[in-house]
Amino acid sequence: MIKINKLSSVVLVLILSILLAYASFSGGTSEAYIFPKLLSTVMIILSFLSLVLFFYNKNEKITKVDIKKLSIYLGSLLLFLVFGELLGFYFLAVLIFLIICYVYSEKKNKKSIFYNFLITLCFMIFIYFLFAILLKVQAPRFFLF
Numbered sequence: 001m002i003k004i005n006k007l008s009s010v011v012l013v014l015i016l017s018i019l020l021a022y023a024s025f026s027g028g029t030s031e032a033y034i035f036p037k038l039l040s041t042v043m044i045i046l047s048f049l050s051l052v053l054f055f056y057n058k059n060e061k062i063t064k065v066d067i068k069k070l071s072i073y074l075g076s077l078l079l080f081l082v083f084g085e086l087l088g089f090y091f092l093a094v095l096i097f098l099i100i101c102y103v104y105s106e107k108k109n110k111k112s113i114f115y116n117f118l119i120t121l122c123f124m125i126f127i128y129f130l131f132a133i134l135l136k137v138q139a140p141r142f143f144l145f
Contacts, residue, residue: 006054007054010047010050010051010054011051013043013047013050014044014047014048014051016043017040017043017044017047018044020036020039020040020043021037021040021041021043021044023036024036024037024039024040025037025040034135035135072100072103073100076099076100079092079096080092080093080096088139088141089139089141090124090127090128090139093124093127094120094121094124097120097123097124098116098117098120101116101119101120
């Protein structure tokens with residue numbers, strides 16, 4: 001178990017948001033950096049609001065994070081980084097999303113598997129539409145395609 005207080009996590013996200021904003025606003029072509037600029041601006045605003053609310057409430061809660069539960073996410077992130085180019089972004093994202101949904105679902109019956117598959121499908125259609133259609137960013141492809 002790792003103990004994390006809210007202030008340190010808010011400050012970390014705020015620092016990462018500022019670094020992302022610096023990288024996106026100092027980029028070359030403006031069209032390629034529209035989404036990172038928007039994302040970093042929203043992240044800075046939300047992080048700043050969270051920091052203000054933290055000092056306004058003044059009740060610091062320490063959250064315990066279970067490493068065993070988190071290890072599935074970390075392992076899937078490593079798999080995604082290692083096999084992303086070989087298996088393709090969309091195929092690997094669907095596979096990892098389904099595995100994580102299955103592992104963490106309380107009920108492991110056919111109905112919950114169907115709902116997990118439906119949610120994964122809708123999410124990946126949204127991601128494909130966002131990146132491939134709107135932003136015109138090509139994701140790593142599956143080696144058979």
